[in-house]
Amino acid sequence: MKTTLLVLAAMAAFSSAVIAQGQVSPGAVKVSKCEHKLVPTPQFQITGGQNKRYKVGEWLEVEVEFESTPEEIDELTFKYTVLIDKKVVEGEVTHVNIPKGRDHFSVVYIAPRSLEKLVGSKIVNAAHIQAVWVEVSRQGQLLAKFPQQGPAIPNVQRFPGVQLLNKLQTPFAPLYFDRYEAIKQQR
DSSP states (O other): OOOHHHHHHHHHHHHHHHHHTTOTTTTSSEEEEEEEEEEEOOOOSSSSSSOOOOHHHHHEEEEEEEEEEEEEEEEEEEEEEETTTTTEEEEEEEEEEEEEEEEEEEEEOOOOOHHHHHSSSOOOGGGGGEEEEHHHHHHHEEEEEESSSSOOOOOBBBBTTSSOOGGGSTTTTTTTTSOOOOOOOEE
16 A cells, blocks of 8 residues: 555656646746856965966856746756857757746856957957857757847858857856856766
8 A cells, every 4th residue: 555655656746747847838938138248267276286377368258047937947958159250159058957937047158268269369358249149948949049039140150169168167167156057967
């Protein structure tokens, strides 16, 4: 009898999770804001080891604020497209276990040397960043995009050698940990 009750309880929990996940459809996620800015490499103080000279670089940070209406979404993939000096850089990050609500954030970065490569100069400023597009999907189904209306992504040169990096791939990884949604680890 106890075994039967446990099996039924487990089946009910599993089926309610499946039903909740099944309700993820277009409109279940809304991108409310997308901002980009140049930010300096974070500096950490270390004890021990050798101090080395270096120049603090400027990273491009692209941050998206979004909200979700389902109780929980198992994973969302954010595809970022950035237009820099008439060159397109693309990348994506997948977030997991997103609860219902507002104030969810996703972020990607472009490293200082990659920015220099894109603009052809060591001097990079905000004017070089021309546009940002974001598509949010789950299991290949488009749920939201930013901007909702506006110009299409231009058919210009792609830079596959330049990467958009998720937060865990940068020196920003330990910072603001509770601000951003958890990132699915690649294997």
